[in-house]
Amino acid sequence: MKYNLELIKNKRKIIGFSTVLILLSLLGILYSTFNTSYKKPINLGMDFVGGNELRIERICKEECSNFSPDSVLENLRENSKNKNLLNNIKLQSQNNNKLISIRTPYLSIEESNNLISNLDNIIGPLNYESKDSRLIGPKLGKRLLTNCITSLLVSLFAISLYITIRFDKKYALFALLALFHDLLIVFGIFSWLGIILSVEVNSLFAVSLLTIAGYSVNDTVVIFDRIRENLKSKKEGYNETIQLSVNESFRRTTFTSITTLIPLLSIILFGSYSLFWFSLALSLGIIVGSYSSILLAPSLLLKD
Amino acid sequence: MKRRQGWLFFIIFLFTLSVYLLINYPLQLGLDLQGGSQLTLQIIKEEGKVTRDELEAVNSVIDKRVNNLGVSESNLQTLGGDQLILELPGEQNPLVASRVLGKTALLEFRTQKKGTSTDLKALQLQRLTIKELIEQYSFAEKSQNDNNLNVIQDDLKNIEQELNYSSTSNDLYGKLIEIKKYVDKGITNLFIKTDLSGKDLINAGRRQEQTNSNWEVLLTFSNSGGEKFAEITKSIAGTNQLLAIILDGESISEASVGNQFASTGITGGSATISGNFSAENARELEVQLKGGSLPLPIEVVETNTIGALLGSKNILKSLYAAISGLIFVGIFMIFNYRILGIVSVLSLVLYGFFNLAIYSLIPVTLTLPGISGLILSIGMAVDANILIFERIREELYDGNTLTRSIDSGFQRANSSIVDGHITTLLSCFVLFLLGTNFVKGFAATLGIGVLISLFTSLNCSKTILRFFTTYQSLRQKNLYLPKNNFSN
Numbered sequence: 184m185k186y187n188l189e190l191i192k193n194k195r196k197i198i199g200f201s202t203v204l205i206l207l208s209l210l211g212i213l214y215s216t217f218n219t220s221y222k223k224p225i226n227l228g229m230d231f232v233g234g235n236e237l238r239i240e241r242i243c244k245e246e247c248s249n250f251s252p253d254s255v256l257e258n259l260r261e262n263s264k265n266k267n268l269l270n271n272i273k274l275q276s277q278n279n280n281k282l283i284s285i286r287t288p289y290l291s292i293e294e295s296n297n298l299i300s301n302l303d304n305i306i307g308p309l310n311y312e313s314k315d316s317r318l319i320g321p322k323l324g325k326r327l328l329t330n331c332i333t334s335l336l337v338s339l340f341a342i343s344l345y346i347t348i349r350f351d352k353k354y355a356l357f358a359l360l361a362l363f364h365d366l367l368i369v370f371g372i373f374s375w376l377g378i379i380l381s382v383e384v385n386s387l388f389a390v391s392l393l394t395i396a397g398y399s400v401n402d403t404v405v406i407f408d409r410i411r412e413n414l415k416s417k418k419e420g421y422n423e424t425i426q427l428s429v430n431e432s433f434r435r436t437t438f439t440s441i442t443t444l445i446p447l448l449s450i451i452l453f454g455s456y457s458l459f460w461f462s463l464a465l466s467l468g469i470i471v472g473s474y475s476s477i478l479l480a481p482s483l484l485l486k487d
Numbered sequence: 488m489k490r491r492q493g494w495l496f497f498i499i500f501l502f503t504l505s506v507y508l509l510i511n512y513p514l515q516l517g518l519d520l521q522g523g524s525q526l527t528l529q530i531i532k533e534e535g536k537v538t539r540d541e542l543e544a545v546n547s548v549i550d551k552r553v554n555n556l557g558v559s560e561s562n563l564q565t566l567g568g569d570q571l572i573l574e575l576p577g578e579q580n581p582l583v584a585s586r587v588l589g590k591t592a593l594l595e596f597r598t599q600k601k602g603t604s605t606d607l608k609a610l611q612l613q614r615l616t617i618k619e620l621i622e623q624y625s626f627a628e629k630s631q632n633d634n635n636l637n638v639i640q641d642d643l644k645n646i647e648q649e650l651n652y653s654s655t656s657n658d659l660y661g662k663l664i665e666i667k668k669y670v671d672k673g674i675t676n677l678f679i680k681t682d683l684s685g686k687d688l689i690n691a692g693r694r695q696e697q698t699n700s701n702w703e704v705l706l707t708f709s710n711s712g713g714e715k716f717a718e719i720t721k722s723i724a725g726t727n728q729l730l731a732i733i734l735d736g737e738s739i740s741e742a743s744v745g746n747q748f749a750s751t752g753i754t755g756g757s758a759t760i761s762g763n764f765s766a767e768n769a770r771e772l773e774v775q776l777k778g779g780s781l782p783l784p785i786e787v788v789e790t791n792t793i794g795a796l797l798g799s800k801n802i803l804k805s806l807y808a809a810i811s812g813l814i815f816v817g818i819f820m821i822f823n824y825r826i827l828g829i830v831s832v833l834s835l836v837l838y839g840f841f842n843l844a845i846y847s848l849i850p851v852t853l854t855l856p857g858i859s860g861l862i863l864s865i866g867m868a869v870d871a872n873i874l875i876f877e878r879i880r881e882e883l884y885d886g887n888t889l890t891r892s893i894d895s896g897f898q899r900a901n902s903s904i905v906d907g908h909i910t911t912l913l914s915c916f917v918l919f920l921l922g923t924n925f926v927k928g929f930a931a932t933l934g935i936g937v938l939i940s941l942f943t944s945l946n947c948s949k950t951i952l953r954f955f956t957t958y959q960s961l962r963q964k965n966l967y968l969p970k971n972n973f974s975n
Binding site: 239291292293295296310311312313314315316317318319320322323327330333334337338341342345349386387389390393394396397398400401402404405408434435438439441442443444445446447449450452453454455457458461462465 | 519522527529580581582585586786787788789790791792793794795796797800801804805807808809811812813815816819820823855856859862863865866867869870873874877903906907908909910911912913914915916917918920921922923925926929930933
């Protein structure tokens with residue numbers, strides 16, 4: 184089976200498509216920075232701003248009774264000393280009213296326990312064995328954020344350095360362009376997710392960006408290697424050789440992306456909820472990464 | 488051929504070893520898989536960085552306190568130079584631990600400044616009133632009684648006037664606590680430091696008072712501490728100066744020393760603090776005093792609690808995800824590469840076992856992000872196989888013999904596989920160095936996975952494939968290439 188991607192013909196289209204994606208991402212980031220309640224390029228989650236997140240299941244004989252989140256909150260408010268906190272509390276129910284999730288600003292362990300026992304009084308009994316509670320102080324959140332940003336910068340720097348040493352300038356530049364293209368688009372998608380669905384990003388999101396960086400460069404390296412190898416034996420013209428190389432490695436690149444996507448999809452489908460957005464970010468990164476390795480990066484190498 | 492057979496035995500040996508390791512040294516599960524609590528403790532230093540010595544000193548105090556608390560199987564480790572992570576597996580309430588660990592527990596013995604009796608009496612009275620107001624506040628809050636709340640507000644204003652201090656907190660409860668702290672500080676300031684402190688203790692205990700249900704805490708001094716205590720009590724015996732026992736800046740007991748001790752002071756090397764303790768408070772103070780005071784204050788900055796049921800659900804879910812991932816990747820590979828696909832499935836299975844065996848050897852504590860790193864690395868492990876198989880196919884299309892195609896397939900793919908994994912390893916390395924505990928798990932499993940995959944996909948696949956090709960019936964080219972493509 185030979186593949187025949189018409190890279191030379193479609194160069195403009197590919198670059199145009201990527202430009203549109205990048206502009207959309209930038210738009211999301213700008214909109215998120217100026218037009219949302221959180222005023223950040225992306226909706227930062229609890230890991231970075233601190234707070235309290237609680238998930239707990241109710242024990243119900245058959246079906247769990249309906250309740251209105253507002254009245255539960257009203258009830259909780261009446262039983263709490265900390266008035267300020269309960270202005271910022273969010274309560275949701277899932278799984279036919281069985282699973283309750285609550286978000287509040289940072290609480291001490293004592294306050295959090297009080298909140299749970301109050302909740303138990305209102306819509307209990309609760310199954311404490313199913314509890315998932317996270318309390319993160321605001322100081323730690325800031326630190327995690329700086330930590331994540333440093334990790335990202337350091338590893339991007341390390342990868343750039345590696346690529347520059349390994350390839351000549353032109354290849355390195357385009358491989359890196361493709362890498363930043365991938366990261367920017369995944370970031371942009373999550374900016375939009377934050378705006379539309381109030382999806383938040385946590386430290387695992389930073390991890391996914393780092394993993395995407397490693398993975399996407401890997402893909403590009405394989406294709407560029409092929410191009411270099413074929414250029415040495417030079418049977419055809421420069422542009423044609425590039426197109427041929429891409430077609431030769433097309434199968435390999437799509438296949439490895441598929442075999443990496445399959446496990447990620449199984450985490451999305453079967454895995455724990457705490458890994459859902461993480462796996463989604465990775466999957467998106469791998470899709471965008473393969474696109475940029477197969478189509479974008481080689482197109483940038485083409486001569487007019 | 489002989490060399491390959493040697494490899495085959497080696498791989499079988501490694502496999503048996505892995506199974507043996509996994510049976511005898513079970514994997515360590517993180518708290519998100521077995522349930523429990525994790526506390527992150529931040530050491531607070533106003534100026535400069537926390538030194539290694541300070542970190543170790545704090546670590547040892549916390550360690551003693553945790554042990555004295557009687558928490559089973561707890562695990563304490565340092566993180567990033569100024570943080571400690573305490574893990575409490577199972578259904579143990581992190582509340583007590585956080586209360587006991589969070590206090591500096593700096594114990595001081597102070598004597599009253601001369602001529603401050605009237606001031607002290609006034610402050611003691613105010614302290615009592617504030618305490619009562621705080622109790623009343625809890626009642627009034629629960630019963631939603633606004634009248635009572637107004638009364639408390641008025642009383643508070645009176646005290647503020649007496650103290651000539653106005654609180655800055657927004658809500659009533661905050662104001663009460665603020666005033667209480669102000670009064671406590673005022674009392675402490677009426678006393679002068681002595682050279683006797685918590686460092687002079689060799690033991691602490693607790694017992695119930697005989698007259699009522701309150702508890703008291705018993706202190707046992709070292710020899711020199713006993714002498715200091717005698718000296719101090721002697722100096723104020725029979726005067727109207729009091730002896731205060733101050734914990735973290737708050738006086739928990741003020742007592743007079745009787746005239747009968749004027750000649751020798753209180754000897755015997757022990758003292759009791761009877762400060763209306765509840766059983767729980769007495770135990771907490773006992774644990775804190777036994778462990779000694781913290782050289783630097785700490786703060787609990789993060790608490791994660793996961794129920795045991797949720798933990799076992801997480802294990803199941805991860806198992807489903809891992810197994811279905813493996814199965815679908817296997818189907819994909821066999822569909823596309825036939826015999827070669829079977830080879831890669833076999834090396835994937837080996838890969839899984841080797842990974843888990845390494846986890847139990849190092850040991851790596853398995854967490855949810857860790858498992859996702861492992862599952863993700865399945866995909867990356869296949870990556871190398873695909874590179875090789877594609878090369879083999881190309882060689883076969885070019886009309887080469889099977890043995891030759893296999894050889895040059897492995898040879899030619901070698902360098903790009905190693906190269907390609909370097910960037911992923913770089914990311915893992917950075918993550919492991921800079922990441923939080925949670926992130927480290929992911930970086931560790933992904934990194935280990937990538938390294939092991941180099942061995943399994945290069946060496947194991949090659950050995951298995953060579954083994955297969957020793958059978959004549961498995962040497963037909965169409966077993967390696969899909970038929971429709973073969974005519975291509």
